[in-house]
Amino acid sequence: MKINVIGIATTQFGELWKISPKSLAREAMTQALEDGGKSAKQIDALFVGNMLADVLGNQANLGSFFGEVLGASIPSFHIEGACASGGLALHTAVNSILAGQYKTVMVLGVEKMTDCQPDDIVSGLMAAGSDEERLSGATFPGIYALMARAYMDEYAVSEELLASVSVKNHFHGSLNPKAQFQKVLTIENVMKSTKIADPLKLLECSPISDGASAVIITSEPVKIKKKAISLVASEVGTDTLALHNRDTFTSLSAVVTASKKAYKKAGITPEDVNVAEIHDCFSIAEVIATEDLGFAKRGKGARAISEGKMTLGSGNIVTNPSGGLKACGHPVGATGIKQIVEIVEQLRGTAGKRQVKNARIGLTHNVGGSGAVAVIHILKK
């Protein structure tokens, strides 16, 4: 059975103080319907990726809650998997279509974070970690800093090389009108920014954001051919919640497992991928992902990025053309769906100033926690 993405939309990402979760979701879903040439009545089911609405907004029963916004009494599901909630919602939606249960479904990723007290947001996000990590006072910047330190030691990589991730992603973000930050950065800017968790600096950490993204996927024949992009693989990998239970700090086995399965299902190798959206919650996360996904050899990811090999205009593969989590923003439940929206734009050839030339195969990499769960999707023109 062939599944196509036929409708896509994303709201502005950023600190959207005046917009409610309902309004964000309505905007994304309405525009996705318009883009896909569908009415709400033609949608068989809704899958919602969200992490924090219950904790930060006292709203659960999110399938029904956002189903009401869509204006359709259809089976509706809320899938939570921390920052991978969006990718997991799409995976679940894909399975429901392959099962023959539904034909055309909406997948919504949405998160509203900035209305809340910083302490509540930090505590909410740390709910994705392990008991031991929380009890020891660890935060996600701290956990990823451990990975960065291990990586720098293992491969003799400098802080400047890690910083190049943010420079690339801010350059891409400067070309994306939906991005939270549309300003270019230099290595010096990154290096001089406040240290958050040594060696990670403020400009190596993704921000707190609001936003919603939606896609419509279908198994039915597509009328407007130029808009149909095939979803050829959807795979999930998992690992322990806590870092201390893992064999290595410089690779995420959840990503390796899921991407191997996805490449096999799609019948491609990493070299075939033209464009990828990577879960760069921190600079080190993108470096490790670049290697785990097979886009660079072990220990060579940071250098490849700093040499422009993943940058628009000069790379063999372009990673995070949207600006990634760092520049485009990271409304956690929305991120996995925004990645799909970006790849579909790239494969359709409608990505404007940030268009990757001749993009035919794209990949998304969405991670929850510090690698406890990873979701890989592969799309083809």
Add this chain to the structure above:
Amino acid sequence: MKINVIGIATTQFGELWKISPKSLAREAMTQALEDGGKSAKQIDALFVGNMLADVLGNQANLGSFFGEVLGASIPSFHIEGACASGGLALHTAVNSILAGQYKTVMVLGVEKMTDCQPDDIVSGLMAAGSDEERLSGATFPGIYALMARAYMDEYAVSEELLASVSVKNHFHGSLNPKAQFQKVLTIENVMKSTKIADPLKLLECSPISDGASAVIITSEPVKIKKKAISLVASEVGTDTLALHNRDTFTSLSAVVTASKKAYKKAGITPEDVNVAEIHDCFSIAEVIATEDLGFAKRGKGARAISEGKMTLGSGNIVTNPSGGLKACGHPVGATGIKQIVEIVEQLRGTAGKRQVKNARIGLTHNVGGSGAVAVIHILKK
């Protein structure tokens, strides 16, 4: 493709102060593996139904969290749909098997509620309602009381007739060693209990509970035939979150929609069902469900229950042989899976003192909020 339930387990339900969510989950999953003759390594994926762990326990990323408890690095998913989280997790698991993505999967329902302050629990549960309901100070007992009042007016039904639901369910619970309350009640006991939300009294409201239940389902051929029970329909219906947006207070359209689809898929009529687990969060909920599911005519549900037509030993169909939410307890995320465990016990003929004679077809009815979502499963011997 045929899907069988091959392993089942449920922990004690009740106020389990000394047991953590992890321990509850471990107990249920370990026993389900044992019952199904499987090892953790033979499980392809895990689906977790839970509503409140994030709000009450500051734990998200629940797929990975409980996957770690299972001791398997397998794709793991957390599905939330308020009190229907368990049923929705099973529905999602069924689809993933029908999709050909996984063959043998574990579905866990778990909730730990009693450790928390009553105010936090009430606020957490009300997250399943609508903004308007919360802002107006409504609680779920209040919302169901509106339905009870409307039903009593429409069909000239007395409070005593409604009270008979609790009498039946406590009688069944008295035969279930896993039930939170194993004490029989009289109509007088119920009528004299404290009014919670007129006309509903304390003994017509399901309790706050802890507990976990797990089932293993598979598309693979089953070796131990007597343990294999077929899952022949899994359907979801939805409605508005808020009562005031509905056409009627005396029927839940989500239940009607889902059950019609389920009966059709199973190729049966309501008369074919021998035993059913019903979501009796309040007495009126069971009365309306009895009618929505087609087990009694409109306006006749309460009388049928009071006349013993749904009681063990005297009924044509037995509803809530486990004791239902009222007597067995209602750890919200676990409920939808406990219902499956009970029906499988009944169809296997291993339900002990509460065994329904010649039970061949069973149904479960799991509801989220005040009817915003409903999940119906039908099982056959």
